[in-house]
Amino acid sequence: MSEPSDEQAAMQHYLVCGTEDCQKNGQFYCNACHQSLCEQCRNEHQKSPNTKNHEIVLYRHRKHQLPVEKCKDHPTRNIDIFCKECQIALCSKCSTMEEHNGHKFDDLEDIYAEKYALWQGEFSKIQKYFLPTSQDLKTDIEEDSTQIKKIMESIRTSMKAKAESLKNLVDVVTSENIEHSYTMEESLLKKLKSQETTYDDYIAYLWKMSDEFQEYLSITNQKLLFSKTLKIQQIPETTKPVPPVFTVGQFNKDDVTKLLGKVNVPNTKPEKRKIQPMEVVTAHMKPTEKQLEQSKEKSDMKQTLSLSSSVTKVREYSVPGVGSVYHVSLDKPGRLWVSDGSGNLVQTDLQGNQLQKIQASGRYAGYHTATQDGDLIYTDQDKNVIYRITADKKITEFIKTGAICVHSSHINGDILVGMIGKVIRYSKAGKEIQNIQWDEYGLVIGPSYITENINGDICISDNYNDAVVVVNKSGQQRFSYTGHGSEFFPDGICTDVLGHILVCDNASKSVHLLDQDGGFLSIILSSKQGIKGPLGVCVDDENNLHVGQRTTNTVTVYKYLQ
Template structure:
């Protein structure tokens, strides 16, 4: 019925369109006779205009409401009966304590307690068991080492090496795309929410976007600032850029379209937060976590740009490199000096060294975590990326 009505109305629409076109034609012809040379001829002529074409008035369907009552509805759908019975008493069993296999010193536990007393921030790390298991290992083509790793899909990743080559490969070792950026060992690329890639060019001082269909377009020009490291946030897709000039450094936030909306540069006392931000990421609570080479620290600011803490390792030597966070808010950072990976809670409390030479890692430089708690680790001495399961 609906199709027949639409067909009738469409036919009538065409009829009226044709008639309107006919009237416009007649109008143009009449305007021509209004000229000075044709005025005498106009009075001796008779214009015949076609009548408006007839159309059929459609007959709309009529809705007839059905008859029903409560019993009929209850029979069709069922009903809820409230039982008149005395409720039983139940006993609440106390919760059992959850243990962790991570070892912490008395000093670290005291520091964590003091920090939780000052700031009511929930740390999820206390109830998590860390058991490191190697899942797989594979080689990345056309790179000498794996200084930075960005995971695009469960079966694809981007890896960059010391020479500045940026490659896209699948887990079977097939090369999909290769770009010569000349950037070196910094975290200068990041996968976006829609599956594309953003990377910086430190020579041209430009940030480029690679769409999923492999088109490269210019996204942001940073002027006099050299864009060292970039990160596309999971929360809203904003772009965080760590950059510097010859005398100062900062972290700038852009929206996805490339408009600048925030600059983070100094703490409340006016002191410079950054000196050489070469890796950057965002935690699940909005904290901006940056590995700063010259300050030899992980510098963490909240989403408003206020400095929260700086982590400087557990000994006299600590040089942060690749950095990432997981779904529980842990911060994972490579230590270039000690050739290891540190695991921190979201407040900067040290939890464990989860990767070192004991696990067969020689020189970890790049890390990232997927949605299934798999840790991808790139190393400086080889072009292989090793995957570990560490959250149970």
């Protein structure tokens, strides 16, 4: 009976015993006979005098049969042994020849079985590791290609906007210069007109003097020659105007390039694509019940959550010690930190009871953040230092750097620090691990609030460009959001478990809801809900939106997901 292949065996309900007329499950295998056996036939095989010494194993541990190949010198014999000295395969009769006298031999079938197992292992690696991993890397490349296209399109859009801005500035400066030239011309002509009037007056004076001299010179009036002496006034002095000179601006293509910026590849060593080790990919470790339960809860939450048709007010509480709520950082369950525009930084519970109060130098920005460990990190803008407050209320110097806004990642605990022109990523221990320079991408960013989305995107409320600027975890720009058809002054910003971006708009006094790719979804809070000046926002573990305003010291909580 021919041996079924592994693929055929996998498709059968069970392996059939190789004994003639036996259709039972052939779960065992005789390596000598190369035949599958059921349990009963195995017992008989082991009892038979002719086969009792045969090696019988489980089918999956079987030795694969050596393919039949006839010896060229002895056609009636099969090649089944291997000469270790000559390193060639032989038949049993060849091994008795004089040239192999005294040589050592191995069973070729054992060698074949060993090689077969090795090949099977390598084949399994290809199927289970190399092919899937390569396909994942290819998919990663395809995603990078799509991302590059988006980035380059965004760069081109920025180029056009910058060029248009420069054109507008050129028009403004030219108009101002022309207007100034008219003003200068009017001033010079007015001065010349004044000089002309001076000479008109002097000429009139000369005609008058001429008449008097004629009287003096007449014979009848000779007596006047002895009465008084006439003196002619000097000709008035005037100045010639100094005509303005137009100084032509000196510039060339390089100067224009410096103004507009240019596309270049950052002088950064390309990051190698991460290839998971084989043992990680092929490991089949069973997750713990707790891990399965947590994973199921998160998966169920994402599958069941969706935007509600209306926003519902859940609760509202006042925060003592602050005059307004510019930023909110959610601490451990039931506690939060709130800051106002005067540098007051207060920790409170959900009943409005003050737990701590600190006088900081931060003002109108998201300059504090709660970490995964329940600590608070805040920046002292006057001292250019970032501090950490631990659960025991101990304040320590954390990072020696200035910052406008900070955010502690909910993904890995990294600290994102926003500054003019750049964002720096620090580890939980305060070690710098990434420096994103915005000018490398032709951007000038003035971050006031910063957060991170579930896909690793860095989301910035940019009050320099009046836009929400989003870059991926590598620092490459993904998109900018500049409002929905009207003026847009972004303030507080946060994200939720579904990847939505929520941002306060100080222009329309509302909260905008965007999707993960910057698409406008809705204005979920406005004056209709009693919102007058939203500034600080964050989402808690129960997917509730906390909103702080400029005009009051209350925090209002809303339910917008269902």
